[in-house]
Amino acid sequence: MAIRLLTEQYADRPAFDAAVSHALLRRAARGEVPETLRLHQPGSIVAFGRRDVVSPGYHPAVEAGRAAGYEAIERLAGGRAAVFHPGTLAFAWTVPTSRPRETIKPRFEALASTLLAAFRALGADARIGEVPGEYCPGAYSINVSGHHKVMGAGQRLIGRAAHVGGVVVVNGGDRIAEVLIPVYRELDLRWDPATSGDLARSVPGVTARDVQAAIVAEFERRHGLEEDRIDAATLALAGELEAGHLSPEDRITSRRDW
Numbered sequence: 001m002a003i004r005l006l007t008e009q010y011a012d013r014p015a016f017d018a019a020v021s022h023a024l025l026r027r028a029a030r031g032e033v034p035e036t037l038r039l040h041q042p043g044s045i046v047a048f049g050r051r052d053v054v055s056p057g058y059h060p061a062v063e064a065g066r067a068a069g070y071e072a073i074e075r076l077a078g079g080r081a082a083v084f085h086p087g088t089l090a091f092a093w094t095v096p097t098s099r100p101r102e103t104i105k106p107r108f109e110a111l112a113s114t115l116l117a118a119f120r121a122l123g124a125d126a127r128i129g130e131v132p133g134e135y136c137p138g139a140y141s142i143n144v145s146g147h148h149k150v151m152g153a154g155q156r157l158i159g160r161a162a163h164v165g166g167v168v169v170v171n172g173g174d175r176i177a178e179v180l181i182p183v184y185r186e187l188d189l190r191w192d193p194a195t196s197g198d199l200a201r202s203v204p205g206v207t208a209r210d211v212q213a214a215i216v217a218e219f220e221r222r223h224g225l226e227e228d229r230i231d232a233a234t235l236a237l238a239g240e241l242e243a244g245h246l247s248p249e250d251r252i253t254s255r256r257d258w
Contacts, residue, residue, distance in 0.1 A: 001034065002224035005216065009040035011086070015073045015245040016238055017042060020230060021092035021165060022076050022245070023237035028096045029161035033234065037219060038092040039212050042084040042167075046179060047075035048247075049136075049154075052187055061186035062247050068179045072247040077154030077165040080136045080189060083179050087172035087198070089208055091153075091215070093164040100157040107155065111164050112140040114222060115151055118214040119144075124202040126150070133192030135180050148173065148197020168215075170208045173198035 010017040020038070027033045046065035052058055053074060061081065062072040070083065076092075084090055093111060097103055112128045119126035125145045130137050134149040142151035150173070153166035169176060177196040184191055200206050219225055 002226040003219065004034055004036045004228045005219075005225045006036060006038045006228060006230055007040055007212075008230050009042065011041065011043035013242075014043050014045045014071050016242045017090075018047070018073050018076055018245040019238040019241040020234065021094070021163060022241045023234045024092070024094045025076070025156060025158060025161050025163040026237065026241075027234060028094045029159045031096065031160075033094070033231075035096060036092075036094040037225065038090070038094075039215060040090055041086055041208055042088060042090045044070045044085045045073055046070045046081055046083055046183055047073050048081050049075055049079045052081050053248075055187050057186035057188055061183045064182035064186055065179060068182070070179055073245050074247065075154070075165075076163055076245070077156045079138065079152070079154040081180065081183055081187065082136045082152060082167055083176040084167050085172055085175060087170050087175070087208065089168040089170060089211055089215075091166060091168065095162045095164070096160060097162055098160055100160065100162040103162070104155060104157070107162060107164050108140040108153065111153055112142060114218050115168065115215060116142055118211070118218040119150070119199060121218070122199070122203050122206055122210060122214050124150075124199050124206075126202070131195045133190075134195040135176075135184065135189075135191045143195075144197055144199065144202040147195065148201060149195050150197050150199050168211060169196075169198040170206060170211050171198045171200040173201065
């Protein structure tokens with residue numbers, strides 16, 4: 001059965017954007033939606049993980065990101081703080097499964113191998129593996145030339161479904177470093193800013209549209225895709241979940257607005 005492809009984006013409502021993927025995960029676990037791939041260009045945000053939120057430096061880190069022009073949200077998948085901006089592509093792969101915990105590694109492997117093939121088809125010297133000193137490190141990160149991270153992914157599991165989500169950096173890897181330097185300083189996380197890269201470093205002139213087309217083509221070749229739109233029930237549930245992806249300060253303001 002083909003995977004449903006969704007490309008709508010909500011760059012002006014970053015917490016709602018995360019909530020849409022969260023809603024798809026919940027509805028997939030209930031058997032209400034099929035396997036789904038979201039691909040979209042986000043706004044300028046720092047997406048914090050659960051470990052970041054309980055860190056003593058979380059609130060100063062949020063302010064550091066905002067000082068650089070980046071809003072704060074709480075991410076759906078695991079990991080540490082990651083930066084999204086219009087030069088990146090966000091992806092969210094929702095997989096209904098009766099054994100989400102037992103199939104974590106195969107999903108990571110499938111996602112990484114698919115994106116690796118897409119990047120190589122564009123001409124990038126792409127490789128799977130953690131670069132020493134990279135931000136939000138992971139064994140299934142993708143780098144170019146063995147030095148610069150260009151893709152990171154994490155997973156979120158619930159009863160009968162899994163979410164594999166993350167970011168592809170098409171251009172502006174230097175912008176990510178500029179934001180993460182103060183953010184990671186506040187979170188007391190060590191990393192090497194020189195590891196922050198982008199696909200344009202390996203493929204000059206490549207655009208987000210080029211990268212999205214390459215990813216779609218590779219998913220289509222391996223799994224089959226069927227274009228669709230986000231349905232009303234998912235959007236309604238996302239509206240209910242949106243507040244949970246706001247930073248704590250924004251949640252307080254949101255409650256006052258209610």
